[in-house]
Amino acid sequence: MHLIIQFFRELSKEKMRMFLTVSAIAWGAANVVLLLSVGEGLGRQMRRGFHGMGENIMIAFPGQTTKPYAGFGAGRSIRVREDDLPLLERRVPEIAQYSAEWIRDVDLKVGEKIQREDALGVYPVYGELRNILPESGGRFIDKLDMDRRRRVIVLGNELRDDLFGAGAEAVGRTIMVNNIPFTVVGVMQKKMQTSCYSGHDKDDSFIPSTTFQTMFSPEYVRNVVFRPRSVAEAPAAKEGFYRVMASRYRFHPEDKETFWVWDTIEMGAIAGKVFIGIELFLGVIGALTLLVGGIGVANIMYVIVKERTREIGIKIAVGARPSVIIVQFVLESLLTVAIGGALGIGLALSLVKGINLIPISHEAMEFLTRPVFSSLLALVCISLLGVIGLLSGVFPARRASTVDPVEALRYE
């Protein structure tokens, strides 16, 4: 208590210097919080965008063989027939769900408006695999649509905006697909998607694969989307896919060029490391700024020690142990850092809140304007402040504790 009172006396004596020091710490702390929050927000947005295409899925595109096998030369194109896909389910227990996928350019017509866009023939499970969730009032393709080859269509949200007007109710309305009437059964919810392989889902339309076949009679599947039972089983699922396809289409099971598999799980893991790297980088920049503030605190503490030499001498003369003197000065610098840190964190938090209130006008800004402050970040900042407070106090305090009392008592 005695020490805290003394601190505030010191504070009032050294107003300007203290103000500047506290500001430096506040600025440093605010930097750490802001940079880490922006980094965290950036990471989260990137992960979200990344998952826009679907979480934990693999997309397999047929390619060409590169090794001769069983009498076939290299360079043979692999073509996948839909009838063979149930083998995946039967022979690879690690694959939980799959959907074949076809794609065609079609003319979409509503009233007098005509637009040429992709129509995708897919299974009902495709919606779940690829994170295509219907807006309320709508649905994705279902089993009955498949069985009855219904002429139903699910629209991407921007395609709906283009055809029916922004945000207009489209479910239940009729749309001409290559001059065949289809009923809109669902519109995709707006989502963030940063990776894709056949255009963004917001511009595409989706119809039952059975209906697609009736219309276009494609011989081969364009690509297969599948999801492993768990992330841990992903490599086994991938291996299983190659194994089944190799035995069916007679290519070398180790010939990985036969299919190009986009493994979002592996990519996600790599991206995760990159995000951590970015956050660390931002954190280090912030910490360096804070360090400058810490040097400021150490500096003022040295000045205070010098100015209070006589006082230190008095205390030593009446029996203060060196440790008491050290504790006094360390506490003072900790208190300075605590006040500055609290101000800085408060400032940064209100900035984070404020930035989050800014409406997003540009997609790129979505990555920078959604900073997130978490309790983990708070912990990082507070421990960083603690370490800096201690370090900037310990050295001046040690100097203080070694003051020669005889000299100090003569000091004016």
Add this chain to the structure above:
Amino acid sequence: MIELEKVSKVYRMGTVPVVALDGVSVEIAAGEFVSVLGPSGSGKSTLMHLIGCLDTPSGGTYRLDGRRVEGLKRNDLAEIRNRKIGFVFQNFNLLGYATALENVELPMVYKKMRGRERKSKALELLGLVGLGDRAVHRPSELSGGQRQRVALARALANDPEIILADEPTGNLDSQSGREIVQLFRKLHQAGKTVIVVTHDKTIAAETRRVLNLFDGKLVSDSPNH
């Protein structure tokens, strides 16, 4: 019991060694009232700092109650200063920002005495030196004589055996000086060892024993009645 045996102290001023004390041997028994006389530069302040464990000798041995001081750690020296010795300085050396009461409490803070006990003891001591009504005043609001009495109360805080005073009346008018000397005499009568460093012969005349220092050497040691 203070025993100094051929104690010397050499300071270094830049590269030049300065001999402040040169082989001083003296014993002061518990309860004595001693003055140390000498012109400035004679080493009397150094002697007081050594006796008070603020400094350690460069040569010779110093025993305090039979315990050699030279080898003691800083914490042990702090404890000796805290419990066994009370200092009174020429320029008072009070904490400017603290009240008279807080100043007197300080040694008790370092003894880890409880707040309530500390406060009542400090008030009692301020009463003893005649400043019971000045407890919440800052040093700047007190006269020189009052300040020195606060310093004396602080010196008595942990009931030390030895009171060391370095030119205690040097900054005081003669009236205040006499009051302080009266207080020293009272303390001596109460059984404390009182050692007063001074160059004022009238103060020395009040003590029971006079040590004369010159050029760092003890030139005379005479009883005084």
